Amino acid sequence: MGTNNRVTVFVGNYGSGKTELSINYALDLARQGQQVALVDLDIINPYFRSREKADLLESQGVHVVLPPAEYVMSEVPAMPPEVAGFIANKDYHVVIDVGGDNTGATALGRFADLIKNTGYRMLMVVNTNRPDTASPAGIITVMHSIEAAGGLSVTALVSNTNLAWETDLELVQQGQKILEQVSLQTGLPIDFIVVERSLYEQVKEHFPHRQVFPIDIMMRLQWAQT
Template sequence: MLSDFKRITLFTGNLGSGKTELSINFALWLKGQYPRVGIVDLDIINPYFRTRLMRDELEKTGLRVICPPGELAGADVPALPPSIIGVLEDERCMGVFDVGGDDIGAVALGRFKHYLPAGSYNMYFVANACRPFTGTAEGIIKMLRSVEKASRLQVTALVSNTNLGSATDPDTVLNGHAIIEDAARQLGLPVAFVAVHSPLAREITGRIPGIPLFPIEKNMMPPWAKGSGLF
């Protein structure tokens, strides 16, 4: 399935790209292979889609969840716990980082540049071609460069994650992937994998040769959508 992953995986991208959902799914996938996996919530931007909102559920699976403690867990402030360093330094622990959206969110990641020498991590830029600012190859490249500048780290691959929520169909995924693949070609970067909601995976399988397919389950939804049937 997926290959060429490092001990530390950083998920970046613009708001609404699906970073948090991918971070959770990726961490759970790793937990099936490694005894110690930590997921770090570095999202100081979006109050509705944060890994910390699923802390209790994720910890029941054996994942270690690192996020601001207590009353700071729901705060819109850059309160970053020192235990993040533990994930970065513990060679026995696989680490997954959910980084806040856009260049503003990536600034928080830049604090840890000293712990992330080149070659020690994968930094994935998650692209959803149905979102504002990343609907073209040029938009993806511009956003990716701004994230690199803010974090002072280099993106190592793109993740193709085009979707329209519950309205996503195979054409949505395939048309968006063509845009993302064009951006990757211009950047000289690989597409690490194509993420797709698991009910659609069978219809996509075999239609994007040479790139792994990563079926995901939906864990996150905004408070106003719970019980609505919209997600």
């Protein structure tokens, strides 16, 4: 694997929050002055896709790579030809949002060799409130299925246990405890904890030695707030 790791791949099962994180992560890189391309490889979930926020992202300096126009918002697994170009372009930090579980990861497999040669981080986003990732064994099973389908290995874990606006510190603590068990069993580090911005100070105070990444919730439907 290369050493510059300018390709960041977010994977996770349905409801993990990886699309939300991908968008916020790309915007954060752009605010730091980096050239950023966000690649939407989510060919599975028609409801929470980074492509829905393409205009916002472009206005903030993030280039969004989508399937050809005739396939946007469809379930046809058409990969935009420019994906490989951005991965190979040393001027860009590339953020890749991969579809949920091993089925969605098959799209990633088309670019696995190129990504390996470029250098990458593949972060598995985990929400322990989802049935398939509620236990260490479940998380590891999902991780291995994604790795097999995508042709790349997870390099670190991301703690994103949440219930949208109902999330509190206790819930974050519970999720972190489970993910620490996964870290011990697999040897994978926990890269950071994700929290909605209003919880940042509280979580950072409780986990002073952990990196905490605050996000703004953008992809939830309005009815989810009620």
